[in-house]
Amino acid sequence: MTYSIAQAAERxxxxxxxxxxxxxxxxxxxxxxxxxxxxxYSDDDLGWLTFLTRMRTTGMPIRMMREYAQLRRRGAATAGxxxxxxxxxxxxxxxxxxxxxxxxxxxxxxxxxxRHEALNDRMEVQDxxxxxxxxxx
Amino acid sequence: MTYSIAQAAERxxxxxxxxxxxxxxxxxxxxxxxxxxxxxYSDDDLGWLTFLTRMRTTGMPIRMMREYAQLRRRGAATAGxxxxxxxxxxxxxxxxxxxxxxxxxxxxxxxxxxRHEALNDRMEVQDxxxxxxxxxx
DNA sequence: GGTTGACCTGGAGTGCACTCCAGCTCCTAC
DNA sequence: GTAGGAGCTGGAGTGCACTCCAGGTCAACC
Numbered sequence: 426m427t428y429s430i431a432q433a434a435e436r437x438x439x440x441x442x443x444x445x446x447x448x449x450x451x452x453x454x455x456x457x458x459x460x461x462x463x464x465x466y467s468d469d470d471l472g473w474l475t476f477l478t479r480m481r482t483t484g485m486p487i488r489m490m491r492e493y494a495q496l497r498r499r500g501a502a503t504a505g506x507x508x509x510x511x512x513x514x515x516x517x518x519x520x521x522x523x524x525x526x527x528x529x530x531x532x533x534x535x536x537x538x539x540r541h542e543a544l545n546d547r548m549e550v551q552d553x554x555x556x557x558x559x560x561x562x
Numbered sequence: 563m564t565y566s567i568a569q570a571a572e573r574x575x576x577x578x579x580x581x582x583x584x585x586x587x588x589x590x591x592x593x594x595x596x597x598x599x600x601x602x603y604s605d606d607d608l609g610w611l612t613f614l615t616r617m618r619t620t621g622m623p624i625r626m627m628r629e630y631a632q633l634r635r636r637g638a639a640t641a642g643x644x645x646x647x648x649x650x651x652x653x654x655x656x657x658x659x660x661x662x663x664x665x666x667x668x669x670x671x672x673x674x675x676x677r678h679e680a681l682n683d684r685m686e687v688q689d690x691x692x693x694x695x696x697x698x699x
Numbered sequence: 700g701g702t703t704g705a706c707c708t709g710g711a712g713t714g715c716a717c718t719c720c721a722g723c724t725c726c727t728a729c
Numbered sequence: 730g731t732a733g734g735a736g737c738t739g740g741a742g743t744g745c746a747c748t749c750c751a752g753g754t755c756a757a758c759c
Contacts, residue, residue: 430706441706442748461755463706483665487746511673518666522659528620529655536648567736578736579718598725600736624716 426468427457433466437474444474452477452491454498483518563605564594570603574611581611589614589628591635620655 433456434441444464447453453473457465466474480490493510496503570593571578581601584590590610594602603611617627630647633640 440748443746445707446747461706463755479665479668481746483662483669508673511669515666515669515673518662518669522662522666525620525655525659525662528616529652529659531616532620532648532652532655536645536652577718580716582737583717598736600725618716 427459428466428471430464430466433464433471433474436471438478439474447477450487450491452487452494480514483514484521485514489514564596565603565608567601567603570601570608570611573608575615576611584614587624587628589624589631617651620651621658622651626651 428436430441430444433439434444437444439447444453448455453470455464456470457467459465477490480493481487489510493507496507496510565573567578567581570576571581574581576584581590585592590607592601593607594604596602614627617630618624626647630644633644633647
């Protein structure tokens with residue numbers, strides 16, 4: 426199967442402009458072209474785009490995705506380095522989830538328990554600690 | 563207790579420049595000044611800064627924090643609206659965590675199970691579905 | 700054969716959230 | 730009394746990740 430840029434955009438969830446932008450900065454290899462000079466994406470291309478959107482969703486900066494893409498171009502010899510990058514990225518995603526979860530706990534607490542106006546906007550470090558303890562229990 | 567801008571920065575985790583920037587854009591009320599015209603933050607100010615950093619961590623845009631700050635300035639009459647905002651923000655944080663978790667599942671799967679080079683970078687929608695199912699089980 | 704619509708290119712513009720800078724004023728310590 | 734350091738102001742600059750635009754090509758349909 427091949428896909429026009431519009432189809433690739435729809436399937437990957439990226440915009441047409443973003444697809445061209447990613448190509449320009451070396452995040453995706455230039456896809457094949459049809460007889461009229463238009464981009465023609467393969468299933469492999471789509472797979473890579475899917476991977477990219479997933480990494481982007483988890484907050485991997487473009488700079489790092491580009492580094493990964495460059496390693497990938499150099500083939501199997503770089504598999505270890507890439508694996509290492511995924512390891513490190515996994516750790517950062519886990520950290521991010523934990524961080525969000527802890528802020529969510531505070532938010533929950535604020536919504537559920539704090540009624541007094543003055544307190545509501547001024548929860549202090551001690552309060553936050555109590556919340557954390559309460560949430561952990 | 564009062565705090566210099568450097569102390570407020572250290573305690574809130576924001577930079578001195580960011581503190582002044584937040585004041586400029588109306589995210590924090592101008593704090594008191596000492597005899598020499600320097601900013602002097604109160605515990606209440608610090609509490610508000612703590613709240614802001616927490617909302618920022620969870621991805622609330624400055625525009626929304628500013629809206630919240632404006633409502634807060636108008637007092638108790640706006641408590642309902644503010645509560646509503648926290649509700650909505652909570653929902654978006656939950657969604658974000660779920661989204662990150664689902665990408666993390668894919669990442670875990672890739673790290674743990676995919677060894678074949680060609681597959682590794684080209685996991686397709688069907689594969690992702692299998693991962694999701696496997697992760698849910 | 701003319702119009703429409705998708706796509707092309709190089710380059711400029713946008714929005715967000717800071718971050719940095721020059722040139723100044725205070726206060727403190729020597 | 731002067732040197733150093735923290736802080737002040739208004740404004741300019743930065744990095745990121747797009748997003749938009751003008752002016753053009755190409756294929757298909759009426």
